[in-house]
Amino acid sequence: MRTLNNQERAILGICSQTSLSLGKIKTLIYNLPDLSTIFAGNLSNIPIVRQTLTENDIIELNNIDERRLDAFIRHLAKQNIEIVTFISDIYPKNLKEIHSAPVLLYAKGNLDLLSNSSNLAVVGTRRCTNYGREVTTSFVKDLVKHDICIVSGLADGVDAIAHEAALANGGKTIAVIGSGFNNIYPSINTALSEQIIKKGGLLLSEYEPGEKPNSYHFPARNRIVAALSMALLLVEAPERRGALITKEYAMEFNREVFVVPGRITDYCSKGCNDVIQLCQGTMVLSPKQILDYYGKTVVDFDKPKDVAQLSLEEEMILQILGVNDLHYEAILVSSGMSSGNLNALLMKMELKNLIKKLPGNIYTSVKI
Amino acid sequence: MLAILNTFGLSGIDGYKIKVEVDINQGLPGYEIVGLVGTSIKESKERIKSAIKNSKYQYPILKIIVNMAPADTKKEGPMYDLPIALGILCASDQLPVDRVRDYVVLGELGLNGTVNKVNGILPILISAKQMGLTKFIIPKGNEKEASFIGGIDIYPVSTLAEAVGFLLGEVDVPKVKVQDFKDILHNTEVHNDFKYVRGQSIAKRALEIAAAGGHNVLLIGPPGSGKTMLAKAFPSILPDLTFDEALEISKIHSIAGTLDSRMGILTKRPFRSPHHTATVIALTGGGRLAKPGEISLAHNGVLFLDEMPEYNRNSLETLRQPLEDGVITISRLEATVEYPANFTLIASMNPCPCGNYGSSTKECKCTPQEIRKYLGKLSGPLMDRIDLHIEVDNVNYNDLRIEANEEPSCKIKERVDRARAIQLERFKDSSNYSNSKMDDRQIRKYCKIDDDCEELLRFAFEKNNLSARGYNRILKVARTIADLAGSPDIKDIHVMEAISYRSLDNKYWS
Numbered sequence: 001m002r003t004l005n006n007q008e009r010a011i012l013g014i015c016s017q018t019s020l021s022l023g024k025i026k027t028l029i030y031n032l033p034d035l036s037t038i039f040a041g042n043l044s045n046i047p048i049v050r051q052t053l054t055e056n057d058i059i060e061l062n063n064i065d066e067r068r069l070d071a072f073i074r075h076l077a078k079q080n081i082e083i084v085t086f087i088s089d090i091y092p093k094n095l096k097e098i099h100s101a102p103v104l105l106y107a108k109g110n111l112d113l114l115s116n117s118s119n120l121a122v123v124g125t126r127r128c129t130n131y132g133r134e135v136t137t138s139f140v141k142d143l144v145k146h147d148i149c150i151v152s153g154l155a156d157g158v159d160a161i162a163h164e165a166a167l168a169n170g171g172k173t174i175a176v177i178g179s180g181f182n183n184i185y186p187s188i189n190t191a192l193s194e195q196i197i198k199k200g201g202l203l204l205s206e207y208e209p210g211e212k213p214n215s216y217h218f219p220a221r222n223r224i225v226a227a228l229s230m231a232l233l234l235v236e237a238p239e240r241r242g243a244l245i246t247k248e249y250a251m252e253f254n255r256e257v258f259v260v261p262g263r264i265t266d267y268c269s270k271g272c273n274d275v276i277q278l279c280q281g282t283m284v285l286s287p288k289q290i291l292d293y294y295g296k297t298v299v300d301f302d303k304p305k306d307v308a309q310l311s312l313e314e315e316m317i318l319q320i321l322g323v324n325d326l327h328y329e330a331i332l333v334s335s336g337m338s339s340g341n342l343n344a345l346l347m348k349m350e351l352k353n354l355i356k357k358l359p360g361n362i363y364t365s366v367k368i
Numbered sequence: 369m370l371a372i373l374n375t376f377g378l379s380g381i382d383g384y385k386i387k388v389e390v391d392i393n394q395g396l397p398g399y400e401i402v403g404l405v406g407t408s409i410k411e412s413k414e415r416i417k418s419a420i421k422n423s424k425y426q427y428p429i430l431k432i433i434v435n436m437a438p439a440d441t442k443k444e445g446p447m448y449d450l451p452i453a454l455g456i457l458c459a460s461d462q463l464p465v466d467r468v469r470d471y472v473v474l475g476e477l478g479l480n481g482t483v484n485k486v487n488g489i490l491p492i493l494i495s496a497k498q499m500g501l502t503k504f505i506i507p508k509g510n511e512k513e514a515s516f517i518g519g520i521d522i523y524p525v526s527t528l529a530e531a532v533g534f535l536l537g538e539v540d541v542p543k544v545k546v547q548d549f550k551d552i553l554h555n556t557e558v559h560n561d562f563k564y565v566r567g568q569s570i571a572k573r574a575l576e577i578a579a580a581g582g583h584n585v586l587l588i589g590p591p592g593s594g595k596t597m598l599a600k601a602f603p604s605i606l607p608d609l610t611f612d613e614a615l616e617i618s619k620i621h622s623i624a625g626t627l628d629s630r631m632g633i634l635t636k637r638p639f640r641s642p643h644h645t646a647t648v649i650a651l652t653g654g655g656r657l658a659k660p661g662e663i664s665l666a667h668n669g670v671l672f673l674d675e676m677p678e679y680n681r682n683s684l685e686t687l688r689q690p691l692e693d694g695v696i697t698i699s700r701l702e703a704t705v706e707y708p709a710n711f712t713l714i715a716s717m718n719p720c721p722c723g724n725y726g727s728s729t730k731e732c733k734c735t736p737q738e739i740r741k742y743l744g745k746l747s748g749p750l751m752d753r754i755d756l757h758i759e760v761d762n763v764n765y766n767d768l769r770i771e772a773n774e775e776p777s778c779k780i781k782e783r784v785d786r787a788r789a790i791q792l793e794r795f796k797d798s799s800n801y802s803n804s805k806m807d808d809r810q811i812r813k814y815c816k817i818d819d820d821c822e823e824l825l826r827f828a829f830e831k832n833n834l835s836a837r838g839y840n841r842i843l844k845v846a847r848t849i850a851d852l853a854g855s856p857d858i859k860d861i862h863v864m865e866a867i868s869y870r871s872l873d874n875k876y877w878s
Binding site: 123127155157186188215232253267327328329332339341343344346348350351358359360361362 | 378380494567569570572573719727731735737738740759761824827828829849852853860861862865867868869
């Protein structure tokens, strides 16, 4: 753990042991020449303190226990948790721009990513469809190859897929979580969070390691996701969900919003399509648009699949499938094969990555 | 005077010989029964007394002592009323002892002297026959189940007086006529037929494979998609029972008292579907007397667990060992018995708490976490023992324009019978009779695949994240698929098809 200077130590003390609001803490930071004076007592003599703080606040500040603070610092060090304060050099510049920037971040993993400027927030629904999964995976794959760092919220669905895809392709990723590090939510993503740290990613949180996931943490977490990034990619979002809150923040912070369109009948794409209709974001059809925005020259995209090696039967199945998702029975009738042989063939094609099986015995050809 | 008679007791599904010794002495009138007997035998005193009096015989007003040897085995049940009553008559000189000596006597008495039906006659007769005993007196109500055992003389009696009359040679009791098992086998009718199930081709194919190789199946699908209907139709494609198998099952059902007295023997493979509130004991068997449970009653047949995640976790976990070994050992204070439990498990479940995950007609409202939690109710080791995971869906088949021309069960059964015949030939020197019960050595011997197949399988494993335990399961299923196709070797399409039935290993479930 990096050693904290007196100022940073004071900020940690205020954040961890008092209930002062962000605004009040920032006023103190800006106006007190040396923050560590709060440990000295007789705060009420300082005019600016008297103006901003209430009696209760001052009592709370006077009650800060330095021994408890040092124990907490040792505790964090033991868990390899770093402290990034508002006044620190490594505090992300993007984040500092916004009004509601947190004064303190707990961080775990590769701290170099804090100074990374080409971040992209990838957000979407927790209950994504196969379409959302495919789009997220393929976009992230191309983006991380061009050194774009993926920022997301380590939630289920699109968030987790984005993190996974970034790690799978050797890319960098930042996860901003809405709870303490010891209470990853949803808990199933604990393994993913460990992977992120191991593979050179970064975990950030505004909350103390033991903090529980509370519902109001998540919209607050979203402001950090939006602020850290240059642009935001909205993959699948139903109406009025967390992903759209992140989009609102991105617009508020003057970040570019990229939106992946969906079918107008899809519940999960309603939010995205609305954003496009209201001209609140740029519709993206390929990762290239995003790369252009980041000023990256596009290299080595995957070549289209080689179609020469297909057997006659495989070609027939692809032809039957066309662009639609088809039910097994429909394929069975159209192909005229026996059930057993068709099962074997479909399995083989699935292994070759030509088609994909979806829940409910639906098959779809792999488009991307 | 002393009289000694033969009768039989049951330990598990095997019978053992019991001697009933009755001694009548001078002294204060009384009745004493010894030899570690249960309450129902102790109570027999009053039944016997009334039955003897009401049959116009003399109940001796003397000291009566009854001993049941071996004295160190706990004996239960009312089937010793008749032998004790005959013993008292012999000891009081109303019946010559040497007339009774050659017979094994079993039966419960009513107060008016009728001989009532008892449980467990079939396994007793089979064991007694193996021990070389040839003459039996049994209740008339058990005549049917006794009629499948040839080579011994069985005399069914309906009253105590008839039994005595028969032993004295005064009454003529006809021997039980031996029935041929094959004659009654073909009288069985099928209620649920696959021709009534529209579509569901994957499920039907998978059940065909399961029937042919004795594999376990899990049907996953939304409510109303036909899981239960498919499972209920499953017995209609199971291969016919052989006589030995039928006897084995009937023995268990005879002990449990669930044998139909009009048939006397099971002619269909049992289909047991215990409710999901079933306790561990109800499934495995047990209780004070270590009675067989559902899994033993499903021996050589089907155990159907509808809505599997609703079952108590403990109950499900107890299935693990019997699924592997095909037997269950129940240890109780008064008995330790081993029951066979070689069943095909058919389980059904919804994919998520609301049931609509993957449904094309209804929307699922569950979060990924809820779905994981629901599927997590089934432990990994249990899932590993299920070879075929099938998704059943409630597609509107009218939309798919499929003609309602479905294959009837008898057609499918013909293919199953052919595949089973191949297996019976293959395993004729070993104790198992189906591909699903192959041990490691047999898998190596009979499930050889060439290098290309091996490569394909390895690739599928990496891609679909299959568990290593699933490897042998896939090979066994592939063997059955090859048998259904009449192919001596396992080819790549057989392996591919086998892998396609492991859909729960697929990633979208996790």
